[in-house]
Amino acid sequence: MKPRHITLSTTPSAHDIAGLRLGDIVYLDGLMYTAREGVYMRALEVKANIPEELPSQSAANFHCSPAAAIREDGTFDMGAVTATASFRFAKWLPEWMAKTGAKLIIGKGGMSSKDYKEYFVPNGAVYLSTVGYGTGALLGRGVEKVEAVHWHEELGLAQAMWVIKCNHMGPFIVASDLEGNCLFERENARISEKITRVYEGTRPAVLKRFGETDDRNDELIG
Amino acid sequence: MISIDLLQKTAETLMDKAAIEIPDDYLAGLQAAAKSEDGELSSFVLSAMLENYEAAKQDRRAMCGDTGTPRWYVKMGNEAQIDGGPVALEAALRRATANRTDGVPLRPNRVHPLWRTDHNNNVGINAPEIEYGFEPAGSWIDLITVHKGGLFGTDYRMLFPSDGIKGIKRFYLDCLVAFGKRGLACQPAIIGIGLGGGKDTCMVLGKRAACLRVVGDRNPDPRIAELEDELKELGNSIGMGAMGFVGKNMVIDTNIEVGFCHTGGMQMSVHAFCLSSRRAVARVYDDGRVEYRTDPNWFTAYQRRETVEWPADTIEASQ
Numbered sequence: 001m002k003p004r005h006i007t008l009s010t011t012p013s014a015h016d017i018a019g020l021r022l023g024d025i026v027y028l029d030g031l032m033y034t035a036r037e038g039v040y041m042r043a044l045e046v047k048a049n050i051p052e053e054l055p056s057q058s059a060a061n062f063h064c065s066p067a068a069a070i071r072e073d074g075t076f077d078m079g080a081v082t083a084t085a086s087f088r089f090a091k092w093l094p095e096w097m098a099k100t101g102a103k104l105i106i107g108k109g110g111m112s113s114k115d116y117k118e119y120f121v122p123n124g125a126v127y128l129s130t131v132g133y134g135t136g137a138l139l140g141r142g143v144e145k146v147e148a149v150h151w152h153e154e155l156g157l158a159q160a161m162w163v164i165k166c167n168h169m170g171p172f173i174v175a176s177d178l179e180g181n182c183l184f185e186r187e188n189a190r191i192s193e194k195i196t197r198v199y200e201g202t203r204p205a206v207l208k209r210f211g212e213t214d215d216r217n218d219e220l221i222g
Numbered sequence: 223m224i225s226i227d228l229l230q231k232t233a234e235t236l237m238d239k240a241a242i243e244i245p246d247d248y249l250a251g252l253q254a255a256a257k258s259e260d261g262e263l264s265s266f267v268l269s270a271m272l273e274n275y276e277a278a279k280q281d282r283r284a285m286c287g288d289t290g291t292p293r294w295y296v297k298m299g300n301e302a303q304i305d306g307g308p309v310a311l312e313a314a315l316r317r318a319t320a321n322r323t324d325g326v327p328l329r330p331n332r333v334h335p336l337w338r339t340d341h342n343n344n345v346g347i348n349a350p351e352i353e354y355g356f357e358p359a360g361s362w363i364d365l366i367t368v369h370k371g372g373l374f375g376t377d378y379r380m381l382f383p384s385d386g387i388k389g390i391k392r393f394y395l396d397c398l399v400a401f402g403k404r405g406l407a408c409q410p411a412i413i414g415i416g417l418g419g420g421k422d423t424c425m426v427l428g429k430r431a432a433c434l435r436v437v438g439d440r441n442p443d444p445r446i447a448e449l450e451d452e453l454k455e456l457g458n459s460i461g462m463g464a465m466g467f468v469g470k471n472m473v474i475d476t477n478i479e480v481g482f483c484h485t486g487g488m489q490m491s492v493h494a495f496c497l498s499s500r501r502a503v504a505r506v507y508d509d510g511r512v513e514y515r516t517d518p519n520w521f522t523a524y525q526r527r528e529t530v531e532w533p534a535d536t537i538e539a540s541q
């Protein structure tokens with residue numbers, strides 16, 4: 001069975017989001033912004049004013065640092081766009097989502113079903129994963145225009161807040177739903193069922209590693 | 223004497239080629255994987271990747287938005303001489319890295335580990351890495367750039383002789399599964415394994431095994447070659463594919479390099495060279511010729527030499 005392909009706005013309605021199923025392939029139209037640890041810290045910890053009207057202009061937060069340059073005349077050159085791993089941002093996301101009304105969190109690798117249940121579902125939001133994850137050139141093609149870049153002087157190009165106009169940007173994969181189900185956990189469970197078989201004929205290392213559990217009495221040999 | 227301007231110009235071209243053009247050997251490997259893949263989502267991912275490489279070449283844009291960390295390998299024939307010496311060469315490679323980060327554009331990834339200072343050009347303290355090798359004859363220089371991606375996919379462990387092949391397989395599987403879940407390693411990848419050496423040598427060998435050998439290449443030691451085949455097969459039997467979805471392609475190839483180690487140990491490192499296996503190579507001759515290729519051909523008989531001397535009559539054989 002081939003996955004479904006869906007076109008979605010970056011300011012999606014509750015109805016649009018409710019229609020998404022794990023594994024659907026999504027293409028996006030509208031404004032999207034990049035925000036990762038630099039933006040989160042500046043907005044939530046330093047409490048700088050967010051330089052965009054969120055969520056009315058965009059409800060799509062991309063965990064991404066684009067391969068982009070600002071030219072001398074102030075124009076932008078954006079080549080490839082690839083997401084960065086999202087699990088590292090769990091610390092800031094609940095507050096960010098509450099504050100900005102983000103409905104689509106887009107990144108690499110997804111979050112846990114616990115994260116989805118705790119703050120994605122109550123905010124009516126879902127997670128979209130990029131594909132590959134190396135599909136930077138394809139996603140770059142979906143960038144119709146760079147609308148603005150904020151905070152690049154304070155945070156550097158990689159951590160800056162880039163505002164991008166997307167035209168059928170994709171593909172992305174729906175990795176969570178409004179019940180808090182997690183695509184990656186579903187796949188992991190299917191794989192784990194059979195994994196013991198591959199481990200036959202292997203042996204754990206004779207010297208264990210200290211610090212991988214919280215038990216400080218761990219014996220490391222044997 | 224090899225002109226420094228020519229070296230810088232060549233290095234700039236290599237930066238572009240590495241970022242934009244997926245090497246043929248890896249592409250063929252991925253095409254074969256895409257054909258054999260029957261996991262529904264994994265299949266979709268592989269076909270999107272193949273489309274992505276085409277898009278990068280057509281648009282002359284970077285194949286992946288994450289530049290990884292561009293680095294250089296320089297190999298010199300014993301008679302090669304550089305206009306301005308090695309210091310001029312290092313400056314040229316740093317300039318090429320900075321210029322083409324802005325030019326392509328590539329993502330400026332390199333920051334200070336503590337202060338997060340970003341020069342916006344992929345150049346900084348100890349960045350880009352420049353590593354050297356030599357060959358017994360020739361007045362050429364090979365410039366190799368690798369844009370190695372991935373914060374995930376690399377690990378090291380001190381194993382011991384009693385861990386044996388079973389222990390090697392165990393650590394290999396542990397690494398693939400750990401970094402393969404949710405596709406953090408951006409598999410299917412070329413997996414490089416370093417065995418032996420000291421800890422640093424082990425890491426260097428494994429990384430070079432991943433980045434400087436081409437798909438399909440085998441270690442000249444037949445028993446190591448056999449282990450390479452076996453480990454490739456093992457990685458592809460996990461039941462995991464691209465992005466950690468159900469599938470059967472985790473590994474495009476597995477390459478092993480070894481170094482003599484302490485008699486009591488058996489160091490092991492594992493490295494994944496991701497879906498953007500970016501490498502580009504050029505040989506620059508002292509008469510101004512430049513030949514581009516994608517096979518670094520780093521591991522010559524001379525690089526893997528085993529004995530005290532390197533007898534003159536083996537020079538020819540090594541070429």
Ligand code: SF4
Pocket residue numbers: 082132133134286287288289290370371372373407408496497498
């Ligand atoms: S690991 Fe490779 S393919 Fe994946 S995001 Fe990084 S550079 Fe791109």
